[in-house]
Amino acid sequence: MKNLTLVVMLLCYSFASSSGDSTIHTNNWAVLVCTSRFWFNYRHMANTLSLYRTVKRLGIPDERIILMLADDMACNSRNQYPAQVFNNENHQINLYGDNVEVDYRGYEVTVENFLRVLTGRHENAVPRSKRLLSDEGSHILLYMTGHGGDEFLKFQDAEELQSHDLADAVKQMKEKRRFKELLIMVDTCQAATLFNQLQSPGVLAIGSSLKGENSYSHHLDSDIGVSVVDRFTYYTLAFFERLNIYDNASLNSLFRSYDPRQLMSTAYYRTDLYQPHLSEVPVTNFFGSVMETIHTDSAYHAFSSRISNSKIKSDTPFNQPFNQLSEQDVKEDLQNTNNQNDELKTEKQKCPYSEMRADLHEKLKKIENVDTMVNLSIAVMILVVMVSSSLL
């Protein structure tokens, strides 16, 4: 009876572990999408770039960030400060300064490319930096900002992403085990409707406003002439300003820090698909970099035993007490193993052409001064040409 319960428990454990509940958290990814273009949507690009900077400062490297921007602000002819993008009217941080790696820019930011990034179905020629190469232990942060509405998000004024498309893509990601946990942050009008249709486990979603509410911008920069940041993102950044790479503030404190009166909308989050308690999940689980490390205890001394190996074929400890017959047998065995190991070499020896080539190659390698030989051969060739032309 005890064996049976043990068996059942072992089977359950192996089944559960094979379904991924016990996979360890290996790395963090971030997919940051700005879905608008044109000058008056400056604040959306500033939102995305500020979050990009935050996530990089907390440790996620460029190779694990997919940044999709229309990227038409910094060099826009209306920009008073060329090649600079600010998210505050005090102009303290230039978000576009250096070390910004945009993966999809301009007209590449389409619904199709976005869904391809999420599901992983790219053409063969798409480079690795444009792919979401997450594995089953990855935590992914998906941040989207732009103009949105009831169950849709507008992409670059030409298309829209519907909530069921997003839910479908997330379902396929979960089936193919492309993430362990996913945090979706949406900063648009009526953002919470975008994740109405989600059903996959392990997904946490927060939107900046409920259905019927708008999300507002924070302040207008009179120098640049447009609003430079949205309220939801502004308060998110304010939270992260107080954080550094060693902190472990929880997600609960982040979500609680949104004040509906300051935001002028209700930041709604959905936790029914997410199992762990929010107060126990550190923010760096999604926003920072985690590397699980294991110390290497010792080196693998494969090469210190090399010297002794060369002596083996000559005398084995069994050879001495043998009688004649078995000695021959052992020697034959040795020869057989040698033959098996040198099969490739004997095959090469059978072919005289390749043997000749190998000899020539070795001879050429031994020549030290290649230059003089080349010069000599050129001189010989000129001589031959002169002689033959004079003969004609």
Next chain:
Amino acid sequence: MEETSDHPNPTTSTPGTTPEPDPKTMRSSKPGLKRLLITTTVLFSFLSGLPFLWKSVEIYRSQLPFHDIDSLSDQIKSTPLRFPCTFHALFIGFRSNDPDQLRSEIQDGVNQLTGESSQCGSCNVSISVTVQSPDELCSETFPSTCSYRCGVIKRDAFGGGLDDEVDESLDDVFGGCSGGIGKMYSVVVVNKEEGDGGDEVKAVVGKRRHAWIVGSGLEERYGEVVGRVSEVFVKVFMNGGREEGDSIRGEFMPVGSDGRLVLSFSLLNSNPRDWIYDWDFQRIDEGLLAPVTKALAPIADISVESQVLYHTPKSSFSSWDEKLQSYIFRTSDLPFFVNSNEWHLDTSAGASGRSKILQFVVYIPSGKECPLHLQLPNGEISKTNGFISPMWGSVIVWNPRNCDKDSESPSRNMISPQDLEQIVEVFLGQFRQLFGFKSEAIYTSELGSYKILPSERGFTEWELDVLSRKHTCFNLHSCATTLGSLSRLVQSLPRMIIKDEIGEQVKYSLKAAKLAQSNASLGGYSSSASSSREARSLAENAFFHPSIMSVSYFSYEHCFAVYSPFFLPVAGHVVLAALREWKRYKQEKAKYLTWLTRKKTA
């Protein structure tokens, strides 16, 4: 065309006959069929063209073998894959033991250690025992799987040389054994004469598939010997010396989904203003790494790249320790050691989208932090100065010989071949760790410790067998789930185009999976590993085919919206005309019939 409707002129009626028939209710001539025929012919031609239109608008879907995919998934879930293994135990110098009894005891020990559950990748065990008495008479269990010639191994002369020599000679002795199906693993237990070195029991596991336990007075400690033999069989040969032999964890299987693995080596000079180091990587690659790559060929297609980077500081901090006279960083700093902002490691040109890249970093600290050592939580200094991160790679911190730098120009140095060899040894230990093995060559249990001989290829042959088995299991499981997801996805979108290419890849993937299963049952570990790898990569190719995008499939509404402006107006007119003609014909026919009856009665 002549009018076939007759409207008899009321004024030309002959006088004296019956009053003229009312043209609205009667007619004297049979109504013609021409008009009706024309309109119905046109309608009929429309209707007959409809199936052709439907066929031309049909979404092309290549037929996927859903039934086969489901049966593969069920098969893999229900019966975990087991491989046949043969265990052979050879007892030398034991006087009074019955081989059959020994076999049953070893079988009990093995069963106890494996438990009743059978995981994927475990062995279907068949055990055989041979006992050689001190007078060199042999008795063995029936049927004998190995033709071991009695007396070849002498109990006195055994273990006299180096362990490597003993291993090679054991291989010669057992080399002639066919071992039935599956590979044969053997343990030789030698009971030496008394007084030959005390009570020490030495246990060594070789590079091939043999192990030996040497000691004196072993006949008295009979239970312990049987326990150690079963431990070698199960814990070492079957599970590879790994603790978690149960579940197959994906984080220690760093092979990409297309079966390829790229090893990317980087030498990081953190401050080239202090010193610059370079290495002769070609030599390492050809001499030291090529055997490892070749040994792992059935499991992954490995390619190697290298680069040297400059100005790559690390992002964690270290502190000066006066007692140890060096800079110290702790294990708590390790997660923050890799400075991904400045270390541009992922610059591989050769890796395709689905290969796995492992980064191997050799970090040379700057003059301000030289020498840099890793301190473990128990206060000791690490011997290797290195660590791994599963599925990412590993880092080794290598300190230059002398930490004084020339104040003038930075010195350019090459890392010496001896140092390079040491670095590669640490790297081999880390590579083994990334695959789930231990980096050190020793296995300890309650009964004792077993020395494991290190192999030049990075993995011993029995470790390669364990890898092949585990990877076969993982690949087949992954292939089955991928194909299952694909079939569910395809069935849920009935109007999505499925190209021929996808159908073919699915077919070949199923074929490779069947081949892997049959190879596994025949005992070919490496052949089953390579065919399972192929099955997995084909399944992933089919699932990630770029044409399966739900955004671009044609729903019924779309089809209707596209074709209705062409056909609806014309079809409306044709149908209306036919109906109208049919109604008119019936009316005229009724009129004619009433006139006929009137004529008859008159």
